Amino acid sequence: MGKFEQADKGSIFLDEINQLSYDLQPKLLRVMQEREFERIGGTKNINIDVRFIAATNIPLHEMVKNNQFRADLYYRLNVVPIHVPPLRERREDIPLLIDDISKKLDGEIGIPVDEIPQEIKDKLMNLDYQWPGNVRELQNVIEWAINMSYGEPMKWSHFNQYFSLKTGADETKEMGLGSLELIEKDLVSRALLKHKTKTAAAAALGISRTMLYKKIKKFNL
Numbered sequence: 001m002g003k004f005e006q007a008d009k010g011s012i013f014l015d016e017i018n019q020l021s022y023d024l025q026p027k028l029l030r031v032m033q034e035r036e037f038e039r040i041g042g043t044k045n046i047n048i049d050v051r052f053i054a055a056t057n058i059p060l061h062e063m064v065k066n067n068q069f070r071a072d073l074y075y076r077l078n079v080v081p082i083h084v085p086p087l088r089e090r091r092e093d094i095p096l097l098i099d100d101i102s103k104k105l106d107g108e109i110g111i112p113v114d115e116i117p118q119e120i121k122d123k124l125m126n127l128d129y130q131w132p133g134n135v136r137e138l139q140n141v142i143e144w145a146i147n148m149s150y151g152e153p154m155k156w157s158h159f160n161q162y163f164s165l166k167t168g169a170d171e172t173k174e175m176g177l178g179s180l181e182l183i184e185k186d187l188v189s190r191a192l193l194k195h196k197t198k199t200a201a202a203a204a205l206g207i208s209r210t211m212l213y214k215k216i217k218k219f220n221l
Contacts, residue, residue, distance in 0.1 A: 004050065005046065005048065007048070008048045008049060008050060009049055009050075010050065011050065011052075012052060013053045013054075014028075014052065014055070015054075015055050016055065016056065017055065017056050017077065018056040018057065018058045018060060022070070025069070025070045026070065026073075028073065029070065029072060029076060031048075032073075032076050032077075035047060052077070060074045060077070060078070086131065086134055087135055087137075091126070092125065094125040095118075095124075095125060097135060098116055098121055098142060099116075101138065102142060105143060116142070116145075116154055119156070120154065120156055120159060124141075141159060141162050144158075144161075144162045145158040145159045145162070148190070161186075162183070184215070184219075188201075188205065188215045188216070191204050191205050192221060
């Protein structure tokens with residue numbers, strides 16, 4: 001049973017609908033319009049009653065103008081549009097999002113997650129930063145700070161290191177590494193310094209010893 005059948009009498013969420021290939025778009029349009037489809041290799045029509053919810057990070061009307069998205073599918077989807085503003089336009093949500101993200105991360109990454117101080121939440125909310133990665137980037141920042149603190153009381157310096165790397169473009173170019181690689185190198189270095197054996201360091205990072213040796217070789221540690 002496929003996703004459409006599973007969603008019968010309910011809802012189906014189509015994420016990143018802008019990435020749907022042009023060839024598949026008329027097939028989706030038929031399902032939405034006729035409320036029926038055939039299984040791959042099947043010969044009979046299957047009827048469904050489904051609410052379609054789609055998300056896009058690129059304005060579909062712009063893609064229609066550029067002949068990248070079918071106009072008929074766009075108008076079929078665009079019944080009740082809901083605009084979710086980027087994080088930089090709703091900074092007052094940051095403290096609530098931090099609490100939610102912290103709860104989800106607690107126990108998932110092998111490091112205890114203490115409650116993040118209100119002072120840090122306020123600084124993140126008022127930070128002169130555009131959050132190009134939106135909520136996903138905020139989660140990365142929280143996870144980065146948790147790893148940097150290694151279970152110790154969280155300080156603003158743990159967060160500030162992340163933004164220093166993001167804004168330190170010249171340093172990044174000189175080292176020939178991307179920002180994510182710099183973060184990864186720093187995490188591996190800290191783990192090697194903190195733990196007496198490479199086995200313990202690998203366990204703290206959540207990777208195998210073989211992977212750790214590859215990282216050591218990659219970053220010349």
